[in-house]
Amino acid sequence: MKNLRQQFIEFAVQTGVISFGSFVTKAGRTSPYFFNAGLFNDGANLGKLASFYSQTLLNSGIEFDMLFGPAYKGITLASATAVALAAKGSNVPFAFNRKEAKDHGEGGTIVGAKLKGRVVIIDDVISAGTSVRESVEIISAAGATPCAVLIALDRMERSGKDHALSPKSAVQEVSETFGIPVLSIANLNDLFDYLTAQIGVDTELTRYKDSVAEYRDRYGAS
Template identity: 65%
Template sequence: MTQDASSPRTDALAQDFVAFAVDAGVLRFGEFKTKAGRLSPYFFNAGLFDDGAKLGRLAQFYAQRLLASGLEFDMLFGPAYKGITLAAAVSIELARLGKNVPYAYNRKEAKDHGEGGTLVGAPVQGRVLIIDDVISAGTSVRESIAMIQAAGATPCGVTIALDRQEKASEHGVDAPHSAVQFVQRELGLSVVAIATLTDLLAYLQGQSDPRLSSSLPAVQAYRERYGVQT
């Protein structure tokens, strides 16, 4: 699920997820420097889904969005490091909902003893769905695609928690497309996001709490400067 950055469309699942991320302290507002060197008025840190209750709830959002998307996949692949926990947690939730799929992940460095290699978990085969928190530059996705194809399997899509819907930064220059659009158009993979920047804006627009609603102008200005159209 990706949406036009200028559209107000949202849905209940996305709104519930944004509220959950704010309550959990994972989505914060202020001034943060991004990897691209931009000053962003919000910051999403999935590493702060750091206890059993929060991780379990996050897995529910992923699983519900995936099942609603209709995307066909045979297994999950979690790129190191955040993707490892996500793949395990979401596979548990999918099984609870009646779709039991295997999962695998990679090591950053190959193991030269025991089972060896860089891949851990179930055999990588069939239609493989890559799971991560966000797509910042597409590097992790490209690396995952290479590992999946080397194993003889087919990458079929990527699922993420938040699509920032902003221009990718390539060699310090703003690209006309986002990292998600690059994955969709250039790598040919479907991208399923639990929520997008559009959903975040809709959430802020509906807030009566001034501590949250006061962040709306800065987030809107950021989108106007760096946002992409789909």
């Protein structure tokens, strides 16, 4: 029986959310794989993704009162995860922010439940940590407590430029900066393990194993 992390990697590969080839990242690096959560774009796949998010959160044992989704991808992810949690017997409120304040109706930048208690931030990945920083500021300003960040994939990459790479990954830096745990459904090591398991099964996938290993050796954080 495959564990949750391996199930997620397999699901992401099968849906094309994880693809392989040559991709330039925001940091200007040439990566042998690409993760695009925007391709979880139909009801069935979004529902399955939300089930992975909710189960990862429940398995963590972290106590929480509600979810927060930073605009824009986090909006769908937080709302879908709230639905999945309710189906598992944990009915919690959620909220998200607008990029621009609404000047009519209820006004403001926050939509959904009032931010209070222990809040989990739901997003797809962490690159520079900007989205998390903004979310922490919003949650704290409302008098609530950010208690964790939950993402789909931890790329485990060291931040910075090639000539001055940080010894820590973006995820590790976010966790230390804000003093909260960062949970991920899966990470780069899980992706590598998945590719290794495809030896003798899918030669199209296993041919990327070495390039992923080289990328991990060059940019990966321990």
